[in-house]
Amino acid sequence: MIEAVAAKTQKNYLNEKQGILSWLLTTDHKRIAILYTFSITAFFFVGGFFALMMRLELLSPHNWLVGVDTYNKLFTMHGIIMVWFFLIPSIPNTLGNFLIPMMVGAKDLAFPKLNLLSWYVFMLGGTVTVYALFRGGIDTGWTFYTPFSTTYSTTYVVAAAVGIFIAGFSTIMTSLNFIATVHRMRAPGLTWFRLPIFIWSMYANSVVLVLNTPVLAITLIMLAVERIAGVGIFDPALGGDPVLFQHMFWFYSHPAVYTMVLPGMAVVSELIPVFSRKPLFGYKAVAFSSVAIAVLSFLVWGHHMFVAGESVYSALAFSFFSFCVAVPSAIKVFNWTATVYKGSVSWDTPMLYAIGFIGLFTIGGMTGLMVAVLGLDVHLHDTYFVIAHFHYIMVGGTVMAFLGGVHYWWPKVSGKMYPEGLARVSAVVVFVGFNLTFFPQLILGYLGMPRRYSAYPEEFQMLHVLSTAGATILGLGYVMPLCYLIWAWHYGSDAGPNPWRATGLEWKSSSPPPMHNFEVTPVVTAKLPYDYEAMKEELQLA
Amino acid sequence: MPESATLACREQFRTPGQQRETASIGMWVFLANEVMMFGGLFVAYTVYRASHPEAFAAGSADMNILLGSINTAILLTSSLTLAFAEHSAQAGNQRLLGLFLILTMLIGLVFLGFKFTEYYQHFQEHKAPGIWFNDSSPYAASIQMFFVFYYVMTGLHAVHMIIGLGILSVLLFRAVLGTFTAEYHTPIMFGGLYWHFVDIIWIFLYAIFYLPGLHK
Numbered sequence A: 001m002i003e004a005v006a007a008k009t010q011k012n013y014l015n016e017k018q019g020i021l022s023w024l025l026t027t028d029h030k031r032i033a034i035l036y037t038f039s040i041t042a043f044f045f046v047g048g049f050f051a052l053m054m055r056l057e058l059l060s061p062h063n064w065l066v067g068v069d070t071y072n073k074l075f076t077m078h079g080i081i082m083v084w085f086f087l088i089p090s091i092p093n094t095l096g097n098f099l100i101p102m103m104v105g106a107k108d109l110a111f112p113k114l115n116l117l118s119w120y121v122f123m124l125g126g127t128v129t130v131y132a133l134f135r136g137g138i139d140t141g142w143t144f145y146t147p148f149s150t151t152y153s154t155t156y157v158v159a160a161a162v163g164i165f166i167a168g169f170s171t172i173m174t175s176l177n178f179i180a181t182v183h184r185m186r187a188p189g190l191t192w193f194r195l196p197i198f199i200w201s202m203y204a205n206s207v208v209l210v211l212n213t214p215v216l217a218i219t220l221i222m223l224a225v226e227r228i229a230g231v232g233i234f235d236p237a238l239g240g241d242p243v244l245f246q247h248m249f250w251f252y253s254h255p256a257v258y259t260m261v262l263p264g265m266a267v268v269s270e271l272i273p274v275f276s277r278k279p280l281f282g283y284k285a286v287a288f289s290s291v292a293i294a295v296l297s298f299l300v301w302g303h304h305m306f307v308a309g310e311s312v313y314s315a316l317a318f319s320f321f322s323f324c325v326a327v328p329s330a331i332k333v334f335n336w337t338a339t340v341y342k343g344s345v346s347w348d349t350p351m352l353y354a355i356g357f358i359g360l361f362t363i364g365g366m367t368g369l370m371v372a373v374l375g376l377d378v379h380l381h382d383t384y385f386v387i388a389h390f391h392y393i394m395v396g397g398t399v400m401a402f403l404g405g406v407h408y409w410w411p412k413v414s415g416k417m418y419p420e421g422l423a424r425v426s427a428v429v430v431f432v433g434f435n436l437t438f439f440p441q442l443i444l445g446y447l448g449m450p451r452r453y454s455a456y457p458e459e460f461q462m463l464h465v466l467s468t469a470g471a472t473i474l475g476l477g478y479v480m481p482l483c484y485l486i487w488a489w490h491y492g493s494d495a496g497p498n499p500w501r502a503t504g505l506e507w508k509s510s511s512p513p514p515m516h517n518f519e520v521t522p523v524v525t526a527k528l529p530y531d532y533e534a535m536k537e538e539l540q541l542a
Numbered sequence B: 001m002p003e004s005a006t007l008a009c010r011e012q013f014r015t016p017g018q019q020r021e022t023a024s025i026g027m028w029v030f031l032a033n034e035v036m037m038f039g040g041l042f043v044a045y046t047v048y049r050a051s052h053p054e055a056f057a058a059g060s061a062d063m064n065i066l067l068g069s070i071n072t073a074i075l076l077t078s079s080l081t082l083a084f085a086e087h088s089a090q091a092g093n094q095r096l097l098g099l100f101l102i103l104t105m106l107i108g109l110v111f112l113g114f115k116f117t118e119y120y121q122h123f124q125e126h127k128a129p130g131i132w133f134n135d136s137s138p139y140a141a142s143i144q145m146f147f148v149f150y151y152v153m154t155g156l157h158a159v160h161m162i163i164g165l166g167i168l169s170v171l172l173f174r175a176v177l178g179t180f181t182a183e184y185h186t187p188i189m190f191g192g193l194y195w196h197f198v199d200i201i202w203i204f205l206y207a208i209f210y211l212p213g214l215h216k
Helices: A002-008 A020-024 A029-057 A068-103 A112-134 A148-152 A157-184 A197-229 A242-276 A283-299 A312-340 A349-372 A374-380 A384-414 A420-447 A458-491 A536-541 B016-051 B053-061 B065-091 B094-124 B140-176 B186-210
Strands: none
Touching: A020 A029, A029 A068, A029 A112, A029 A384, A029 A458, A068 A112, A068 A157, A068 A197, A068 A242, A068 A384, A112 A157, A148 A197, A157 A197, A157 B016, A197 A242, A197 A283, A197 B016, A197 B140, A242 A283, A242 A312, A242 A349, A242 A384, A242 B016, A283 A312, A312 A349, A312 A374, A349 A374, A349 A384, A349 A420, A384 A420, A384 A458, A420 A458, B016 B053, B016 B140, B016 B186, B053 B140, B065 B094, B065 B186, B094 B140, B140 B186
């Protein structure tokens, strides 16, 4: 089928070279983005399957389906796969990989071979983790808290840790590539304040990942040393300090939470202006708020240990900085809504996802403030409230933005339009399914349902059943785009270079773009990105 | 090597200057990432040294300070010879470049030799952590923790040394082929940056493992 299409279209990155080897050995950032898309989609549905199994188990207050031990493994593997093999690489390694060179007007990323290597390293890490899964899984929770993980758990902790350790190298390589590309590969005339916000956010995101991932790597090494050699580092019975592990883990993992949502913000900042036909309101404020989030992300990790024996003074400081994160986050939300205000809004699928993102991210952020309150956290810590809070950010935020971005740039990536009506339905299904899944969990948590339990008091059953029903709808909402996007890849109508009449260098290239993105290196003269007023005539012609 | 070939750049770059500056950013970002990796270990060491000062002093007293000091001097010398190699590359002196690269690698190997001798000595004295560890003092568990950090941190450093030797071998190979000229020698500079970075890490390791036991 692809050959038939290729015959009637011009040469592009998809048809310039043929054969499986031309994909496996490619250094083209666009093809590597597609390789990543296959990988993370597979991991997403594996992780989603675990979630569905958990939700089924929770239909009944008593263990009825998988039992306690398997349930422990389910939530652990769900967390590990979703965090390290879907969320962190999701937007950066697919959309980011594809778009960053195009948005800065470059032929490729700074280090194309490193980019390909990062995919292989990612797949190696994934393989090792899946090996741990097939050998019998792991039951520590994705946080690997010691001393359970180092001393008492009888599952495949080291294999999973090694898998994550390897995948970390892939993250570092990609981030390093992005930083070098944004610094040095920009087209003539493309100054920092003419860059799309996507680039600003992805840049801030990459800086965080380069600085926090090595700390996770070294923490996992220490964990593996303690577990294998039986020498004391974190186990209090051997003279270690388990809270130190939590400090080191969250020094990585809290910034990592922001590295999951910053790319989502990157995507939404692109979608909102296009479908409002207005420049982004407060461009510089939105750009600097990404940097502010990156800086603050390193100052809040201790809010995970409010009830773990942290000193009251550091708890106060961490609580204060956690509140501070609300400021740049709110700057973004207010600027997005101000952009939509009095715009000529069109409700295409990407915009539906973007609006959904703003609403769900706001709920996620507000509930985040609630758990940042020292007193309230004592009540809410380790309950479903926390689960629902971070799913509002990661699933309601990042996954919504990811899907919105996939729809928005789908014509650029594939050269084809997706079926708009069906896509709008799926966006609504995802939104409804998401809220039905996680809003009951906010209430459950507030009522005291602890996380990580497979059985619960009967009075919680109603809310759990609602949540499971929502998860089923949400799953359907995720399968729909998978089906119609595959269909559209083959049978969609031709998109043309700029179907959304959008600004941005990526739309100046043909769809799908040629091998080196641009026939001639673009020169940027526009003073502002997203200048829809000034570019009205030019965009009408396109 | 003809000049046109040496001054060419890879297809994603517009000029050789852009390629060099991009590589430079990449290298420094990589080093920042390395600082954070070792930083995690330094933090953990500091936390435990603050909570078990006597044990860490006692553990440090078991270090072979003479061998450690000699080794520090040896490693710093290797940085000097590598700096000479970089200078030769800038001057376009191929023969001296090769010579200093070989010298640097030999000195690096001597360092690793002494390091493994030290590891073996600790092992014989039952100071290697794990099932072989044997210490009768009241702080035995914490002394073992000192040795855990000693082995993990100097071990990670040694791994970096071995990777550095691999990098220098590749550079030597390319130097013998005549790749590097007065105009193009970026890889030599970055190989050098890596090696000097690993040296600097060692200076801190020397200070935290060998010196606390001195005033006991």
